[in-house]
Every structure is written in C-alpha cells, then in structure tokens.
C-alpha cells in the first residue's frame with residue numbers, strides 16, 4: 001500500500017514538473033520566436049511615411065505658399081524654396097538606408113520623371129502595375145538580395161491634388177502628360193530583411 005502511494009506521489013510530481021517545463025518552454029517560445037507578420041510591419045512603416053508626407057505637404061508646403069512665405073520647388077537647393085514632398089520622401093529614404101538596418105523605401109513609377117525612380121526589378125514592375133489596378137491593396141512578396149530574403153511591399157501613390165497632375169504633366173522630363181486627378185501615379189516601395 002505504502003509503495004503504491006509513493007509511486008502515485010512520484011508520478012504526480014513527475015507530471016507536474018513536465019507540465020511546468022512545458023509552460024516555461026511555451027512562454028519562452030512566445031517571447032523569443034513569435035514575431036509580427038511582415039505585412040503588418042510594412043503597413044506600420046507605410047503609415048508613418050504616408051503621415052509625414054501628407055503633413056509636410058499640407059502643413060508646411062501649402063501653408064508657406066498660402067501665406068506667401070516661401071514656395072516649394074524642385075530646385076530648392078539653389079533658391080529660396082522648400083523641397084517638394086516627393087523629394088523629401090526620397091531624401092528621407094536615402095537617410096534611412098544609410099542607417100544600415102536594411103530598411104529601404106522610395107517613391108517609384110512606371111512613367112517616372114527620372115529614370116532612377118523607375119522599377120529596378122521585375123517584382124517592382126509587377127507591383128507598380130498591380131497597384132494601378134487595385135490601389136487599395138499593397139502588392140507584397142519575398143525577394144532576395146544575394147542570399148538574404150527581404151519582404152517587399154508596394155503601396156499605391158495617387159494624384160491627391162491638382163498640383164500633382166499639373167506639375168508632372170508639364171515637367172519637361174516626364175514621359176507622361178495626361179495624368180488625371182485621383183489617378184495612381186506610382187507607388188511607395190518598402191523593403192526590409194526577414195533575418
């Protein structure tokens with residue numbers, strides 16, 4: 001009888017310790033390995049870029065122009081002017097790239113004013129085409145730079161004001177001169193390493 005009781009106690013203790021190990025293990029797994037989905041990370045990054053771009057355009061560029069303080073111009077560096085919102089986004093993207101985290105973003109288009117802003121890969125070309133047809137849905141996937149896998153997401157960039165359309169349509173280097181208001185003009189391309 002006594003030995004049976006002993007065996008029972010030992011097995012209960014053994015089972016409890018196994019359960020404990022399992023609990024600790026699964027808690028550990030939760031903290032160390034389960035990450036945020038890459039699409040959500042890209043959405044977070046895009047929402048910051050989009051907020052900065054819109055606020056810069058509305059609260060800085062438009063207000064400065066309305067109050068007659070200073071205008072925004074492509075040649076801002078050589079005159080008394082602010083950078084264009086698209087130039088600010090591109091400069092900020094270069095700065096982020098310089099941080100060396102592997103995160104990159106830029107503004108691109110299938111009909112770019114400057115060739116450097118055209119698609120750099122087939123994936124980017126496909127993405128820029130896809131967001132023209134479905135502007136509300138980012139085009140995403142895994143790409144490789146060397147051996148390293150990257151998550152890439154392309155978000156539509158629309159002509160939200162007449163100024164977008166007028167400037168691009170009249171720019172001497174623009175290959176497209178018939179942009180319409182609300183049309184998708186290009187996309188914001190975000191990439192970051194998955195490992």
Ligand code: HEC
Pocket residue numbers: 073074084086087090107108109111112113114117157158159160161163164165167168185186187
């Ligand atoms: C006053 C002129 C001007 C206005 C207004 C303007 N852009 Fe641009 N945009 C440019 C220039 C110049 C570039 C190229 C910047 C560079 O690469 O340095 C550019 C770049 C872009 C690009 C990248 C592809 C390309 O053409 O090189 C997109 C997409 C774009 N603009 C969309 C927009 C949208 C959307 C708006 C309105 C919210 C807008 N632009 C307003 C002049 C303008």
